[in-house]
Amino acid sequence: MSQYETVIGLEVHVELATKTKIFCSCPTDFGSAPNTNVCPVCLAMPGTLPVLNKKAVEYAIKAALALNCPIPSYAKFDRKNYFYPDLPKAYQISQYDLPLAVNGYLEIECDGVKRRIGINRVHLEEDAGKLVHSEFGDYSLADYNRGGVPLIEIVTEPDLRSPVEAKAFLEKLKSIMLYTGVSDVKMEEGSLRCDANISLRPAGADYFGVRTEIKNMNSFRAVQRGLEYEEQRHLEILSAGGELVQETRRWDEDKGVTYAMRSKEEAEDYRYFPDPDLVPVIVDEAWVEEIRKSLPEMPEERRQRYMAEWGLSSYDAEVITASKAMADFFEAVMADYHDAKTAANWMMGEIAKHLNAAGIEINESRLTPAHLLELLKLVDEGTISGKIAKTVFAEVFASGKMPAEIVKEKGLVQITDEDAIAAIVDRVIKENPKPVTDYREGKAKALGFLVGQVMKLSRGKANPELANRLLRERLDSQQD
Ligand SMILES: [Zn+2]
Structure with missing residues (x-):
């Protein structure tokens, strides 16, 4: 790797542990029967309007403060347009150019080296529903329980330099989120999800190489493995004088490989624009201070x-x-x-x-x-x-x-009765003439074996110091 430097950035989605969804009052419980935590708002019925959940904003600010982000006084929501059956509105309410928080950092320690990883932004958005692909035929089932659950997306600067550092960052982030209490951060229940960008560049270069994005890594270990695989793949292509394609790739946990999903879309593909259904968020400084104090x-x-x-x-x-x-x-x-x-x-x-x-x-x-x-x-x-x-x-x-x-x-009480232990010691001395002779001839190591025998006979219950002392006394005195 010496002639190349690895550059990694992460996008982490964390589900906020609010009781209700971000724009309606449906519960956010995990594991409910499909399509039971839904209402006209999160199912995008015509004529419904979103109402922002203040608790979601509070949690997002709390998380951002814990990540050392300043909180701007003005933020707004935007529509991220894409067409997919898990998204009933055909757009996701997210934040584009004016997110809740920017410019934070998180300090990590890896192999004894402390490094500060920049946080580019923390924004608030709604989660999408979940598609369950049928094993019986060529169709999928849509479950909208998760649709509208509040998420924060945490985007790091491309400051990570190895897959191991990426894993250390996620562990630290998880710890911080658990401390603040804004999320239960269970990767297996999807309340923390992570995508990663990786590229290689000549060591010391001040530009970035062609990057690929990796999705579908479902544990911290998978993130590290997926990145290690991509790092190696980039290295082989670059070393052979080949060219990388900017694309999104899917990690296959069982096979231990990534494969191309689609060419990476650019922001303009989503046709972001301000959501006219929601007023901008004016963040009161006194409120931010109150949240800061509650950390x-x-x-x-x-x-x-x-x-x-x-x-x-x-x-x-x-x-x-x-x-x-x-x-x-x-x-x-x-x-x-x-x-x-x-x-x-x-x-x-x-x-x-x-x-x-x-x-x-x-x-x-x-x-x-x-x-x-x-x-x-x-x-x-x-x-x-x-x-x-x-x-x-x-x-x-x-x-x-x-x-x-x-x-x-x-009956595990330690035997501290001298007579009881002495009886065992005598038996051990009698039954082990060779180690006894060894000890008396100056092989101190033999004592350890004999103490072990006393412990064994007492089924571990003899007081070891007492056993040691009595054994020594007996061995030393009988020598004379
Ligand atoms: Zn709802």
């Missing part, structure tokens, strides 16, 4: 606070604050716990591991801060060992039962 503490501020207040490392604080749900959980634990590092290790270790395996977020699991608190206290009091705690946690995660209950049920 919660953002991940970066939280990260700084975790480092200052609890002495967490920058890395630990970053990992925990990346997800608002994780950070909220952590704070609830710390309200009643003293050791931030231990709590953080659990969050980033066992908890993250089980969540990843189950493919869910912490607020979708049965786990509560009370579970972790009780588990940590059981370890601190010496009731169970750290190792047993992991076994208990797996059970907590699966069943939602309290740790103390599981420890009791399964």
Whole structure:
């Protein structure tokens, strides 16, 4: 790649979590029976008129402020004309030359390098319906439940330099949207969708190469893979002296390739013009300030606070604050716990591991801060060992039962009784003459094996420090 530089820009659509649609009072619920959340307005019956949902504007401004955008005092809606059955009006109400917000930025960190990615604009628009292509014949079914759901489109500057950076940007964006609460940002339910533009240019050039747009990437991983594929395709064509075609391409997740859909349309193809049914939006400065004040503490501020207040490392604080749900959980634990590092290790270790395996977020699991608190206290009091705690946690995660209950049920209480452990130690010494001799001949490593045997015989319940001490005492004294 050394002689070429990759240039990537993203267009991200985020569905706003308003209760009702942007221009009518239909509910926005996901998963309702087809065509039940519809009315004459969102079905574009003649004579109906749109009325702007103030909450949608508030959420859009909130998102834009979180992306460091200034908010102009004047915005308007335009019609984007195109003919497709998912769009009953045959135009989409969107924003063209005067969007709600422009010129923001988002800072990302990739491989330890911080970069500021420009946000070209954030505009408000309505979503289209959904076509369900029949598997039984040559026809499609139209579901207009989604038609009129408020969306913001976030357009970045072409500031991203690699597919990995694109993925990091999306992760940061998702985190920010979740913090602000303007969207639930579920890619699998379509509340976050992303298209990407990519081009290559000679390293150091100040012009752009021919770009292609990629659609149909349905996860952050797919965005990265789709861009990697296109990056390679561009590189091969350019290296062979060929010419790229500006076009829109579709990512095929199963085959791992993109293929041409259509040549890219230009803005003039949509014949944008101001929507005469809607008055311009005059944004009151005092209202913007009110929204700004309602913004919660953002991940970066939280990260700084975790480092200052609890002495967490920058890395630990970053990992925990990346997800608002994780950070909220952590704070609830710390309200009643003293050791931030231990709590953080659990969050980033066992908890993250089980969540990843189950493919869910912490607020979708049965786990509560009370579970972790009780588990940590059981370890601190010496009731169970750290190792047993992991076994208990797996059970907590699966069943939602309290740790103390599981420890009791399964008889997992740590053995701290010296006589009980001493009996096991004696047996281990008797049954393992070779390692015992090794240890006495100065092979310190053999002790680890013997401690392991004590733990094994006690089914992990022996207090490890005690086992270690007793074993050492016995081995050293009998040597004399
Ligand atoms: Zn409606």
